[in-house]
Amino acid sequence: MPTDSYTNYPEIRWTVRAQAPEAVEQSTGFNSSFALSASQIEAANLSSESANRINTVINFDRSQLANGGPAEDSFYELPQLSDTTSLLQPGTLLKVQDVTNTTSFVIPPNTALSRILYTTTDFNGTVIPASAFILWPFSPKTFKQGPTVSGCNKNSTAKALAVLWTHGTSGFFASHAPSTHRALWYADAAPFTLALAGYAVVGPDYAGLGISKSWDGTEIPHQYLLSSTSAHDALYAMQASLAAFPDHLDKHFVTMGHSQGGGVAWGVAEVLTAKGDDEFKALAEGYLGAIAGSPTTSVFSGTPGFILPWVGMMLHSIFPDFELSQWLTPLGIARTQLLKEIEGSIGVGTQLYLTGEQIYREDYNKTWYADAYGRLANAGRKTFRGPLLVVQGTQDVYVPYEVTSATVQDTCAAIPGSDLEYLVVNGTGHVPTLDATRPIWLKWIEDRFEGRALEKSGCVRTDLTSFLSLDRYQSVGNSFPQFAGLAEFSYEVPLGL
Template sequence: MYSFRALAVIAFSLTASFANAQAPDVVEQSTGFNSSFALSTSQIEAASLSPETANRVNTVINFDRSQLANGGPAEDSFYQLPPLNDTTTALKPGILLKVQDFTNTTSFVTPPNTALSRILYTTTNFNGTVIPASAFILWPFSPKPFKQTPTGPARNENSTVKAPAILWTHGTSGFFASHAPSSHRALWYADAAPFALALAGYAVVGPDYAGLGISKSWDGADIPHQYLLSSASAHDALYAMEASLAAFPDRLDARFVTMGHSQGGGVAWGVAEVLAAKGDGEFKTLAEGYLGAIAGSPTTSVFSGLPGFILPWVGMMLRGIFPDFELSQWLTPLGIARTQLLKEVEGGIGVGTQLYLQAGEDVVRADYDETSWHAGAYARLANAGGRPFRGPLLVVQGTRDLYIPYDVTTATVRGTCDANPAGDLEYLVVNGTGHVPTLDATRPIWLQWIEDRFEGRALEKSGCARTDLASFLPLDRYQSVGNSFPQFAGLPEFSYQVPLGP
């Protein structure tokens, strides 16, 4: 559920520790961080951190801050909101606020022969309040051409006038403004999806989600990230697509496939649900270009993961939806103190791992019950699945996923198919793969699935169907996790790290 490649440096290679809900060790890999952060003595004492834990938190924060392009949203002028000139027309969702047509990628690690743009636009939170948000568009060097098919709609033989679009919905990057993928040097998922898609010829539209990138509205009100609320982030994604088409009408094809992973897998599924509900109304124009969705390792049961992860992250913003909620209903005093520290330092997943998963330290109340009113009510609002959806929908799930349990996704798929017997949902089960690596293992499949949708080919399996994928070689011969991580960008003295230099 909580997926990104940077986390692998401290967590994915130590799955045994995670299985026991313990934080992995952290070793400083480089003294060349572009950050010199250190927790204060008062912060360490208030959060009851051991010297070892404090050092680990410092290391992770310095690494995370070193991954911010141009210093992140706090220092990058792109994220400064333009003034509203006409509040009667501007305060609607899907309005384009700012366009950065050319984003200088010196501070990014995007692949050669890709180009980057960024936009600000309006969306809504779950309560319906119109708020600003940010997104990126990663452009291919050459748009992918498509052929006509006998059964498909008419297409140009070489569709090079506009780039076919992928609406990419990312997995958990964090909970604060600095965790926006548009400000991350690798756009958060790097080659796992956005780079691979752009290099395959697609324009990748990547919403940050509300609360990430832009943290305050025009009136100074905070914009919390409504974590794991799939329908809210699905609206963020659809409004980002609307704004991107308005920004680049001559460059971006209105036809698009939605693809997401983890939190974003739930969001991609949520897009299919929102279009089923509003595809003949508010999103009619977008629905006309919608070709289907891929939900990789999707969040469909908010509280099925480790409570030490989920409860603080959801609890931080829950009062914005349920005003009577108190964090003390879920967390111990230690958990509350650690959450306060997480807010102070704007920590991401790696910091949360250290704060909440230390052996012998209870951050969740012993009497916490996931069937309690607030947990149950939020799950009903947040979870994707079990409702009508606009197909086709490809759900991809690995059987050794530590964050999104295979049996949970299987149950959601079964319930969704029971509720939509005529819907086109293919469930691709990948034997032996973990959370993010499932994307790598299935890349040829989802790239072909996307191409088939643009070329108008019929589905290989219609209705509700299951496909099982096994490894070509024995599983123990494969590297199971990523072990390569970007550290520096834009500095020629580090060009020796890539083949033949710059």
């Protein structure tokens, strides 16, 4: 790759302490009435205002759970092990919910939902259960040509081609699984769009989300931002989905992810290079490429007050001698304990950690664990199976443009001849970058299934600028799918239908 194709951006660390936004109650028509106890408020040293905000966030979060979430939904109950020899192999199908009742979901009309339980592995190689969803199109997209000599889905609706969708941070606990969220967490930003374009969307929850305990009662921590481990979750979900729906799902697939999931999608490309001829040989034969949107390639490049508690909660599962006190202050530890007790979401974490108070130690990055986990967790700078499209907005406050640029540059320098296109979007933020580039990534996916050659091969950069001046565009989304599945809520959907 020519040295002048990218500006050399150093990796940055954010130290500015953001402030938690207001959390004002809206009338949503739901009946959750959660409230922190006086002892919880005191232990976490919360003001009454902060406590009220957290109560508001939790009650809203609970309103977004389909069927009450994993604690109340029997789908997440593990089947008994009958044949430990086969069931304890990763990628094994455990349970199939062929027809998921979508009454509590807000998926688009004329899409259908299935869910599965399957086995995957954690970082240490322990086989554990996990969950995933499959969002089905009304009519599978067809192509005149196929991606291989033998072809696939040539003008036939016998099977649907798949996009393996790896989601961004939805949370840390069981109830934060996209498969239990009314809008599958990302809604129109990707899964709905993909299904409406004619693809079957296979969406792993990642280990620890949806299923939080193994058969013996052992806790399953969500090994947050560990891209290669979650990439295994994704690949095993694809393997199990093919086993569950052999007559409906084609073996050819493209991987696409965003944020945490952008790192996971990149990780899938790396894992298939490392294990594609062995552990994932069959999947590798159907793999056609990956899209990594706003990918996490540097775990600690974001706001430390937010990242450190989430990573720290599970780090002992990888480094048994790690203790939270090596990263967090006593206040940070107390608030993390509260987060665990109430299984708080990202919104709750914002209210607990982004308050201007000192919740992490300034010398955290001098510990051995920070460097070691970064080297284990980060995607990029390794051999990968191409092609890979990396999409990044220049105004992303969660995944800095400078960090992604540095990772892309280093990867291209380390692996010359790789097919990596870096699409830089001028002026867009984190999730809105997906909206700004939707026609581009849909076309990129279509080209892979059509078997077309890359428009740009090798390591290249493409810049996308807005048609109108940036100040004329809506910069962030200001609405979220609400449940209106009962007759008394029909006024909330167009024409009441």
